Amino acid sequence: NAGVMQNPRHLVRRRGQEARLRCSPMKGHSHVYWYRQLPEEGLKFMVYLQKENIIDESGMPKERFSAEFPKEGPSILRIQQVVRGDSAAYFCASSPFQGGLSNEKLFFGSGTQLSVL
Amino acid sequence: DQQVKQNSPSLSVQEGRISILNCDYTNSMFDYFLWYKKYPAEGPTFLISISSIKDKNEDGRFTVFLNKSAKHLSLHIVPSQPGDSAVYFCAASSTQGAQKLVFGQGTRLTINP
Numbered sequence: 001n002a003g004v005m006q007n008p009r010h011l012v013r014r015r016g017q018e019a020r021l022r023c024s025p026m027k028g029h030s031h032v033y034w035y036r037q038l039p040e041e042g043l044k045f046m047v048y049l050q051k052e053n054i055i056d057e058s059g060m061p062k063e064r065f066s067a068e069f070p071k072e073g074p075s076i077l078r079i080q081q082v083v084r085g086d087s088a089a090y091f092c093a094s095s096p097f098q099g100g101l102s103n104e105k106l107f108f109g110s111g112t113q114l115s116v117l
Numbered sequence: 118d119q120q121v122k123q124n125s126p127s128l129s130v131q132e133g134r135i136s137i138l139n140c141d142y143t144n145s146m147f148d149y150f151l152w153y154k155k156y157p158a159e160g161p162t163f164l165i166s167i168s169s170i171k172d173k174n175e176d177g178r179f180t181v182f183l184n185k186s187a188k189h190l191s192l193h194i195v196p197s198q199p200g201d202s203a204v205y206f207c208a209a210s211s212t213q214g215a216q217k218l219v220f221g222q223g224t225r226l227t228i229n230p
Contacts, residue, residue, distance in 0.1 A: 035218075042121070043220040
C-alpha cells in the first residue's frame with residue numbers, strides 16, 4: 001500500500017525556468033493538498049484540490065503558481081519563471097475525506113526540495 | 118502574522134525523562150489541534166490531536182493538553198526515547214476552514230542517551 005508519492009525529490013532550476021512538481025495520492029484518496037515550507041518555518045497551506053476541481057487556492061501566490069489534479073494522473077504544482085524566493089520544500093498531502101475532524105487523516109509525501117539558482 | 122507559534126526552536130531531553138513541547142495560538146476560531154512529527158527527508162506524520170471540547174487527550178506515551186483561555190497547548194512525551202528525536206509541529210484548524218492546517222515553526226527535539 002504505497003503512500004503519497006512525490007517526484008522529483010530534488011529539483012534544481014535556474015531563475016526564469018519552470019518547475020513542475022508531481023504528487024500521486026494514496027490509493028483511494030481523492031483530496032490533495034499542497035503545502036510549502038520555507039527554511040526555518042512551518043508548513044504553509046497553498047491549495048486544496050479534488051479530482052478536476054480546485055476547492056481552495058487561497059494560499060497560492062496569485063502569479064506564476066498553478067495547480068491541477070486531473071481525472072487521470074498525478075496532481076501537478078507548476079511554478080513558472082521561478083525566482084530564488086521559490087526555493088523551499090513543497091509537500092503534498094492526501095486524504096480520503098474533506099477536512100473537518102479527519103484532518104489527522106492527512107498523509108504527507110516526503111516532499112520535493114526545490115532549489116533555484 | 119504567525120497564528121500558531123512554537124517559541125522553542127529546539128529542546129534537549131535525557132532518555133527516560135519527560136519531554137514537554139509548547140505551542141501558542143492567536144486565532145479564537147481554531148477548534149482542532151494536531152501534533153505532527155517529522156524526520157529529516159520525510160514528510161510530517163500525524164501524532165495526536167485534540168478537539169476544543171476537551172482539555173486532554175492521551176495516546177500511549179503521548180498526551181496533549183489544551184488550555185483554551187490561555188490559547189496554549191502542550192505535548193508531553195513520557196518516557197522519552199531516542200526514536201522520539203525529530204522535529205515536532207503543532208498545527209491548528211477551524212471547522213470553517215478545516216482543510217487548511219496552520220502550522221507552527223516546529224521544535225527540534227533531541228533525546229540524549
